[in-house]
Amino acid sequence: MKFELLVAIRYLRAKRKQAVISLITVISIIGVGAGVAALIIALAINAGFYEDLKKKLLGAQADVSLLPKDRVGGIADYMRIAREVEQVPGVVFAAPAVYQKAFMSSEAQSGGVVLKGIIPEMESRLSALSHNMVDGSLNDFKDNSIIIGKDLSKTLGTFKGDHVRILTMGTRLSPAGPVPNNRVFEVSGLFESGLYDYDTSWVYVPLSAAQRLFGYGDVASTIEVRIADVEQAKAMGKKIIDRVGGNLEATDWIEMNPSIFQALALERLVMFVTIGLILLVAALNIVATLIMMVLEKTRDIAILMSMGATNDNIRRIFILQGVIIGVIGTFFGVIVGQLVCYFCDKYHLIHLAPDVYTIAYVPFRASPLDSAIVAAVAILISFLATLYPSAAASSLQPVEALRYE
Secondary structure (H helix, E strand, C coil): CCHHHHHHHHHHCCCHHHHHHHHHHHHHHHHHHHHHHHHHHHHHHHHHHHHHHHHHHHHHCCCEEEEECCCCCCECCHHHHHHHHCCCCCEEEEEEEEEEEEEEECCCCEEEEEEEEECHHHHHHHCCHHHHEEEECHHHCCCCEEEEEHHHHHHHCCCCCCEEEEEEEEEEEECCEEEEEEEEEEEEEEECCCCHHHHHHEEEEEHHHHHHHHCCCCCECEEEEEECCHHHHHHHHHHHHHHHCCCEEEEEHHHHCHHHHHHHHHHHHHHHHHHHHHHHHHHHHHHHHHHHHHHHCHHHHHHHHHCCCCHHHHHHHHHHHHHHHHHHHHHHHHHHHHHHHHHHHHHCCCECCHHHHCCCECCCCCCHHHHHHHHHHHHHHHHHHCHHHHHHHHCCCHHHHHCCC
């Protein structure tokens, strides 16, 4: 063991006359550990929300969507365009769809919904709808079928086998005058995406039925695209537009949900800064510990210098003391933070109101990279806290220190 490390470890050992210093040392270690654990847990919660929302959003909507620039008239020849889009490297699958707001009524209740017209066999490859089915199957999807969210079915008091009426903003002439376009559908299944907004307001009908209901003709309102790397959605959108051109423009899953991910990014920054103050307090405790140690060990420092220890040797002794405190605190902080994240995520210990937070519990995703960054920052702060006390110790004059001993 090196001389400086040996002395630093001996100085950190508890002695009766150094009880106060030892107590402050323990408090410093606890402070570093608490800061590291709190920061790891906070970042894990943020990452958990991000991953959970991303997974559920991408299961319910497309990675990239192609829309008419003027938003009027829809997309004709949509099957040909979808096949052409699939020729772009990085594209997994493409399918047409019709989106429109509508009004749905049952025997008990009524309310507004977002209606999506789909081709069942294509939708099963594009989204997670088939996996999210909790009652019924896409195989039972017929021309007069409708699939609704589980929470919406509870609100409307409507379940599989019941009938609902869909009304649109468009009208048609009848002997009694203009009446809203409407059609009766049979509920053939229920889905649960895990996103409250989707499960309470989204419904699916066959594409042909949606086209007739809204009077679109043989056109689609969008072509949805699934890609291999969702993080490259914006770049892939540009490549797709370059390939198909025409009167289309691309939007991606991040652009369709900007407020959610901006809020999560801001929350991550605020948590890092706020909880980082705990580490700052722990660093101040390290400064206090080392200053008191320098005052306590003035005679020892002078003796070491008189025996040949250099200023650099003395400086390194006190730097090592602070770093040891930081490393020990960081080690226990990482262990505690990882264990808390593991058990809270595995057993869903923190529950949430899904109508407020869109998910039923707090997810924890403790990233090894985040933990490594937090640990490195904690040790760096501990090191910086040693610079002044170690400089003060190395500047002592042996003769002056021993004069009155």
